[in-house]
Amino acid sequence: MAESRFNADELFMKAKAGDRRSLGRLVTMIESGYFKTAEANKAILKFDSNTILVGITGSPGAGKSTLTSQLIGSIRKSDKTVAVIAIDPSSPFTGGAILGDRIRMGEHAMDSGVYIRSLATRGQLGGLSAAVPEVVKLMSSLGFDFIVVETVGVGQVEVEIVGQADTTVVVVNPGWGDSVQANKAGLMEIADIFVINKADRPGAQETARDLKSMLELSQSMAWLPPICQTIGTDGTGVQDLLDEILRHRQYLVDSGILNQKVFSRTKNELLSLVNENILNRATTYVDSVEGSDLIKSIIEGSDDIAGAAETLFTMIVKGL
Ligand SMILES: Nc1nc2c(ncn2[C@@H]2O[C@H](COP(=O)(O)OP(=O)(O)O)[C@@H](O)[C@H]2O)c(=O)[nH]1
Numbered sequence: 001m002a003e004s005r006f007n008a009d010e011l012f013m014k015a016k017a018g019d020r021r022s023l024g025r026l027v028t029m030i031e032s033g034y035f036k037t038a039e040a041n042k043a044i045l046k047f048d049s050n051t052i053l054v055g056i057t058g059s060p061g062a063g064k065s066t067l068t069s070q071l072i073g074s075i076r077k078s079d080k081t082v083a084v085i086a087i088d089p090s091s092p093f094t095g096g097a098i099l100g101d102r103i104r105m106g107e108h109a110m111d112s113g114v115y116i117r118s119l120a121t122r123g124q125l126g127g128l129s130a131a132v133p134e135v136v137k138l139m140s141s142l143g144f145d146f147i148v149v150e151t152v153g154v155g156q157v158e159v160e161i162v163g164q165a166d167t168t169v170v171v172v173n174p175g176w177g178d179s180v181q182a183n184k185a186g187l188m189e190i191a192d193i194f195v196i197n198k199a200d201r202p203g204a205q206e207t208a209r210d211l212k213s214m215l216e217l218s219q220s221m222a223w224l225p226p227i228c229q230t231i232g233t234d235g236t237g238v239q240d241l242l243d244e245i246l247r248h249r250q251y252l253v254d255s256g257i258l259n260q261k262v263f264s265r266t267k268n269e270l271l272s273l274v275n276e277n278i279l280n281r282a283t284t285y286v287d288s289v290e291g292s293d294l295i296k297s298i299i300e301g302s303d304d305i306a307g308a309a310e311t312l313f314t315m316i317v318k319g320l
């Protein structure tokens with residue numbers, strides 16, 4: 001344990017000095033669960049509230065990676081740094097989508113202000129949703145100005161992950177079906193900005209109109225999500241998208257919503273650490289001889305399970 005702490009600290013120092021291999025190893029440690037949350041928090045990781053955290057989601061093939069790559073270009077033009085976390089649990093690390101992402105984003109590979117990483121392993125239940133906030137925190141601690149998390153907008157976990165971003169961008173393509181699908185997948189509610197990508201194809205105006213009327217149907221919002229039209233392949237509209245991201249950021253700051261987000265993020269993190277802590281101690285107890293006696297007494301009926309849980313909890317809290 002002590003040794004892994006030392007390693008993590010040292011890797012972090014190196015990563016901070018610009019060493020990409022150390023940074024990559026830290027991400028792998030987080031991903032594999034080796035770099036424990038509690039340990040990491042004690043040591044080095046802290047979300048910097050100046051970080052602009054953007055989630056990009058949408059159906060496979062909508063052009064998220066292409067747009068992300070263009071967005072990197074626009075961000076870099078303003079001299080800001082950016083880390084990209086691409087998540088596609090359906091494809092293994094060497095799979096087509098991930099490989100494609102790397103090639104598409106490859107032009108930024110030599111830029112020290114850009115870091116791109118794919119997280120493709122789902123691991124156990126909750127594996128990805130547990131690792132992503134930690135990786136985000138790592139990138140924030142390292143001082144990246146922007147963090148972009150790209151996820152496929154299917155599945156509860158993916159929607160949940162992207163919903164944790166400060167600004168969520170939902171990418172659709174021209175065609176009525178796509179906006180309906182976004183609606184069904186629960187993406188309408190989490191969208192702060194809509195992008196109609198592949199605007200070089202017919203139907204972009206109609207889709208914009210459909211989206212607009214769907215948005216107007218939902219209850220009045222203080223922030224009406226703007227609808228951007230982009231062509232990912234040539235960068236048309238991407239500067240516009242970045243401007244909207246910054247405008248949304250300003251709205252979050254001015255309205256106090258950013259502070260609320262920081263508050264609830266910190267609260268959730270605190271609760272999950274307490275949760276982890278209590279569960280670890282409870283597990284140690286139930287795996288002991290006394291613990292197995294307690295379980296047997298529940299099975300035999302001489303103890304009821306709710307009472308036993310309460311007793312166990314009290315013992316843990318008192319540090320017995
Ligand atoms: N015609 C057209 N094709 C695009 C556009 N943006 C992306 N593509 C193509 O759509 C495909 C899927 O893009 P990708 O970025 O991998 O989508 P992702 O799965 O959402 O990340 C690729 O072949 C891109 O070249 C666009 O604006 N217009």
Ligand SMILES: [Mg+2]
Nearest residue numbers: 064065097101
């Ligand atoms: Mg992609």
